[in-house]
Amino acid sequence: MRHHLILRVVTKLLAAPIMLFALYVQFHGDFSPGGGFQAGVIFAVAFILFGIVFGLDKVQQVFPTWIVHRLMALGALIYGGTGVVTMLLGKAYLDYSALAHHPEHGQHYGIFAVELGVGVTVSAVMISVYYAFAGRPPRISDEEW
Amino acid sequence: MEAFITYTLFAMLVATALAAVQLNRLFAVVMLSGVFSLLSAVLFVVLDAPDVAFTEAAVGAGISTVLMLGTLALTSRTEKSSSRSSAIPLLVVIVTGIVLVYGTLDMPNFGSANTPANTHIAAQFIEKTPHQIDVPNIVTAILASYRGYDTLGEVVVVFTAGIGVLLLIGRLGRRGERQKQIGRGE
Incomplete structure (x- = not known):
């Protein structure tokens, strides 16, 4: 994609707003449509777009494969760990009202943590699947498209 | 409109x-x-x-x-390009389509207020979310709190699917290959 000047400039302009929008969708999910799943996908799209236009090596310098693989597990651990914390605080598994003095505030904290876990896992899985596909030598050359 | x-x-x-x-x-x-x-x-x-x-x-x-x-x-x-005749697949698709359309005849009309989906538990979610969870988006409240187990399952499914893809085409087996080579060398 080295010869596509417009794509390169637009990608540079768009990558940061896409990530910002992903964070908005992630943390505003209590009030508007969206949540961890959508935010994770949108966050991954920023990196995938960067990878498509600038090449896999460049995006893997920014976001190395080993970190992505660990983040996949970390998200699921955040989700499951929230449940363990509520159990340690004396309530049922994933009953967030244990997390704060006021049950409603506990629900807010719990939903926040759980959605964060969803977002981390989803975006890491999407990025690592993209890395896996794009990391193999293609059988079609660039000109044939 | x-x-x-x-x-x-x-x-x-x-x-x-x-x-x-x-x-x-x-x-x-x-x-x-x-x-x-x-x-x-x-x-x-x-x-x-x-x-x-x-x-x-x-x-x-x-x-x-x-x-x-x-x-x-x-x-x-x-x-x-496939040389096989497409008559049998077409028949299967048409029969399945007819069965599916026949199945929808029993379903309640779109937007009907008397459906089980609208009367049974959804009404409780709408009624109780404001003071139990206190989150404006009821979908988020259901997904993350009332149905927290299901969403945990979904996250684990996504995680497992990612691991599956990595195991199949992600070249995670490098360490294994190296060990095999060392084994052969001995």
């Missing part, structure tokens, strides 16, 4: 699907599947389901199109 929009969108969905079946250039087929997802997302917006529409647009039209293109780059650009 709303009925007109809905029918137009359904007509465009059918046209996209037919075009995707007809073409054998896979690049165009992948693009049409993205268009199909985008049209479905618009349909979900018309049905007042913005959360689902959001997911459909991001996953269906965005990520899966990219992954299909990645697959295309690893395989082939054109569909192999």
Whole structure:
């Protein structure tokens, strides 16, 4: 994609707003449509777009494969760990009202943590699947498209 | 007006699907599947389901199109022409379609307030969310809190699917290969 000047400039302009929008969708999910799943996908799209236009090596310098693989597990651990914390605080598994003095505030904290876990896992899985596909030598050359 | 929009969108969905079946250039087929997802997302917006529409647009039209293109780059650009007759598959599809349409005849009308879905538990969620969870978006409250177990299951499914893809094509086996080589050397 080295010869596509417009794509390169637009990608540079768009990558940061896409990530910002992903964070908005992630943390505003209590009030508007969206949540961890959508935010994770949108966050991954920023990196995938960067990878498509600038090449896999460049995006893997920014976001190395080993970190992505660990983040996949970390998200699921955040989700499951929230449940363990509520159990340690004396309530049922994933009953967030244990997390704060006021049950409603506990629900807010719990939903926040759980959605964060969803977002981390989803975006890491999407990025690592993209890395896996794009990391193999293609059988079609660039000109044939 | 709303009925007109809905029918137009359904007509465009059918046209996209037919075009995707007809073409054998896979690049165009992948693009049409993205268009199909985008049209479905618009349909979900018309049905007042913005959360689902959001997911459909991001996953269906965005990520899966990219992954299909990645697959295309690893395989082939054109569909192999099949010499077999398509009579039996066509029959199976028509019979399945008739059965599905017959099944929908028993379903309640769209938007009917007396359906089990609208009377049974949804009413309780709408009533109790404001003071139990205190979150304006009831979909988030149901997903993350009332149905927290299910969502945990979904996250684990996504995680497992990612691991599966990595094990199949992610070249995670390098350490294993190295150990094999060391073993052979001895």
